[in-house]
Amino acid sequence: MKRKVTLKQIAKELDVSISTVSKSLRDSSEISEDTRQKVQAFAKLYNYKPNLIALSLKNKKTKTIGIIIPEIVHHFFATVISGIEHVANENGYNVIVCLSDESFDKEVINMEMLANGSIDGFIMSLSKETQHKKDFHHITEVINQGMPVVMFDRVTNDILCDKVIIDDNLAAFEAVQSLIDNGFKKIALITTVDYVSVGKLRTEGYTKALHNNEIKLDENLILRIEDIDNCADQIENLIANNKVDAIFAVNELFAVTAIKAAGKLGLKVPEDIAVIGFTDGIISKYSSPSITTVSQNGIKMGAKAAKMLIERLESEDEEEEHYKTEVIETHLVVRESTPTL
Amino acid sequence: MKRKVTLKQIAKELDVSISTVSKSLRDSSEISEDTRQKVQAFAKLYNYKPNLIALSLKNKKTKTIGIIIPEIVHHFFATVISGIEHVANENGYNVIVCLSDESFDKEVINMEMLANGSIDGFIMSLSKETQHKKDFHHITEVINQGMPVVMFDRVTNDILCDKVIIDDNLAAFEAVQSLIDNGFKKIALITTVDYVSVGKLRTEGYTKALHNNEIKLDENLILRIEDIDNCADQIENLIANNKVDAIFAVNELFAVTAIKAAGKLGLKVPEDIAVIGFTDGIISKYSSPSITTVSQNGIKMGAKAAKMLIERLESEDEEEEHYKTEVIETHLVVRESTPTL
DNA sequence: TGTCAACACGAAAACGTTTTCGCAACACAA
DNA sequence: TTGTGTTGCGAAAACGTTTTCGTGTTGACA
Structure with missing residues (x-):
């Protein structure tokens, strides 16, 4: 077992000072050609690599990006990480991932850590x-300390910082509009409880589409789901008790569950009932029938977020405090769960 | 913007030495009650938190675990990370995630970094x-430096270290045996190319099951897929050209693709053709029909791996070099793609 | 009054770097 | 011989901690 070699050890071995070794390795002009080559050869032989922790301490830069997300077992978040990681790596950064498990406390603890x-x-x-x-005090605190934050997807207006989002409202609007354009009238909505920002926005898009087309909003056709694990029965009831001809779901899981429920009730998708989901993940692609959905490119979101963060980190003039909100475009991926539009 | 406060600043402010501040905060008995309270109050007021980088440098411990996996956009790996993260967090560790993108070079670079x-x-x-x-030189090198490594799922016998695996061979064997027990005779195998360790082992399990039951191995029924993105046609051909009555696939994607192909050919699952997959991920659960599959608990694997690593990190007597290989149990999750067994 | 502990605190080293500054040695010109 | 400039290197500070050791002040006791 040979431990990592340090500057000090090289210096001792070569009977020169630490400074000389450091300068030699960094090709400083202060050092004679002779010494430089000697040191570099020795360093190479012993596979010297500078200790990154020591560098971090000295430079007050870690070259590491912290990611805090609610869940990783979630295709969308996984794609975002993938996007971040890629850009980070290209720029010499690492990523350290923490999961909040949808818990406020864990989010706070992780951030403080x-x-x-x-x-x-x-x-x-x-x-x-x-x-x-x-409650966003943990975030403002971090920002006040001068540490940049980029929020994505689930963001809040209460915090001033860079953001990367999609236009949830518009995307939902367009999806529902496309259903209306195809003659569907009784369109149900399966959504989340309102405090989930994106769920709320998508609900608004749905509402707006109905309103624009002078379709009366029927509260019976709107299902707000709190507990995602036990949503199957509720969805089945919704379909059974209302003669709906189409469903707009604010995520993949609701969409696929709706399709399963329809099947159970003897309804065919898309012939008897059309379904549009949100998020173009694994499920939408491989479900039978495959699901027409609003694609929300996680890779792009992650990549953009990483770019914004790194730019801010590497801009000298720290005080430019001009925060941007980037909107990643979405589009409808048409598959088998809707009639060919 | 108020930057983080350091011991030095507190010391200056309170007109004591840095040592005194440090000791006060750590409740050293060397310090008088008076001073201690004064310092602690001040530290609390300014929300002092020790700088972790400085601690890492001093203690030569970072309390951070490095994870290197091929892909994160992969339900199984995501669950493993989730399992690792949970245990790590409980023990005061963070995780830093690097993706190799299935590339040797990226794997090496990330490890060295x-x-x-x-x-x-x-x-x-x-x-x-x-x-x-x-080529595993990058791994042996790290181990030689005294840094513990735990490998999971895709492991190799060429490296001596702790490992967490499932018994791929046995699990595949049992899955195929269950098909045989239910009267299936022409069982096709959809697998990966042989250098993927788990693919190879699962293939061996399939072979063994056939052999044990004196069913002749038919090479026409074995499909080895290199490029996962374009496997649909190959799978369809396999089914079309051979009168198979069951399929064993070594992952979810192959399984769901096989089901889709069967449907395209007018075959019903499970009536005309039964399908068993591997890995109990999102797809198996939400596909229609849902897929009978070998569950491989990623959370448990991750948790176990993290436990093993942390134990090794925190055991004083470093030289115990007694490497273990833990086998996580699997079981068959029976769903709709096989007749009720 | 002199001795000795106990107490309370500070100085300094250490972790591994980078970088600024100072200095010795030497060459060269005046 | 003196002054000036260059070359090549080392000492030391700095980043933020923890910890060992040394030391000055007290109080008790003989």
Whole structure:
């Protein structure tokens, strides 16, 4: 077992000072050609690599990005991480991932932990509980310390920082509009409880589409789901008790569950009932029938967020405090769960 | 913007030495009650938190675990991370995630990067390319430096270290045996190319089951897929050209693709053709019909791997070099793609 | 009054870097 | 011989901690 070699050891071995070794390795002009080559050869032989922790301490830069998300077992978030990681890596950054498990407390603890020197900046998406409580002190605190934060997807207007989102409202509007354009009249909505920011916005898009087309909003056709694990029965009831001809679901899971429920009730998709989901993940692609859905490119969101963060980290003039909100475009991926439009 | 406060600043402000501040905060008995309270009050007021980078440098421990996996957009790996993260967090560790993208070079670069002080130990799963090349020098090097490594799922016998796996061979055997027990005779296998360790083992399990039941191995019924993105046609051909009555697939994607292909050919699952997959992920659960599959508990694997790593990190007597290989149990999750067994 | 502990605190080293500054040695010109 | 400039290197500070050891002040006791 040969431990990592340090400058000090090289210096001792070569009988020169630490400074000389350091300068030699960094090709400083202060050092004679002779010494430089000697040191570099020795360093190479012993596979010297500078200790990154020591560098972090000295430079007050860790070259590490902290990611805080509610869940990783979630295709969308996984794609976002993938996007972040890629851009980060290209720029010499690592990513450290923390999961809030949708819990406010875990979110706070993780942020405080990472904020104590481990990272240069945050990329995050709010936990449900945080959105519910509307308590963002942990985030403002971090920002006040001069650490940049980029929020994505689940964001809040209460915090001033860079953001990457999609236009949830518009995307939902367009999806529902496309249903209306195809002659559907009784369109049900399966959505989340309102405090989830994106759920709320998508609901608004749905409402707007109906309103624009002078279709009366029927509260019976709107299902707000709190507990995603036991939504199957509720969805089945919705379909059984109302003669709906189409369903707009605010995520994949609701959509696929709706399709299963329809099948159970003897209804065919898309012939008897059309379904549009949200988020173009694994499920939509491989479900039978495959699901028409609003694609929300996680890779792009992650990549954009990482770019914004790194730019801010590497811009000298720190005080430019001009926060941007980037909107990633979405589009409808038409598959088998809707009639060919 | 108020930057983080340091011991030095507190010391200056209170007109005592840095040592006194440090000791006060750590409740040293060397310090008088008076001073201690004064310092602690001040520290609390300014929300002092020790700088973790400085601690890492001093203690030569980062309390961080490095994870290197081929892909994150992969339900199984995501669940493993989730399992690792949970255990890590409970023990005061963070996780830093790097993706190899199935590339040998990226795997090497990431490992070397993290090995330079950023982490205390690795949890990793080999990239396809690494398995193909059988070049593990980067891993032995890290181990030789005294940094513990735990490998999971895609492991190799060429490296001595702790491992967490499932018994791929046995699990595949049992799955195929259950098909045979139910009267299926022409059982096709959809697998990966052989250098993927788990694919190879699962293939062996399939072979063994046939052999044990004196069913002749028909090479026409075995499909080895290299490029997962364009496997649909190959699978369709397999089914069209051979009168198979069941399919064993070594992952979810192959399984669901097989079901879709069967449907295209007018065959019903499970009536005309039964399908068993591997890995109990999102697809198996939500596909129609849902897929009978070998469950491989990623959360448990991750949790176990993290436990093993942390134990090794925190055991004083470093030299115990007694490496263990833990086998996580699997079981068959019976769903709709097989007749009720 | 002199001795000795106990107490309370500070100085300094250490972790591994980078960088600024100072200095010795030497060459060269005046 | 003196002054000036260059070359090549080392000492030391700095980043923020923890910890060991040294030391000055007190109080008790003989």
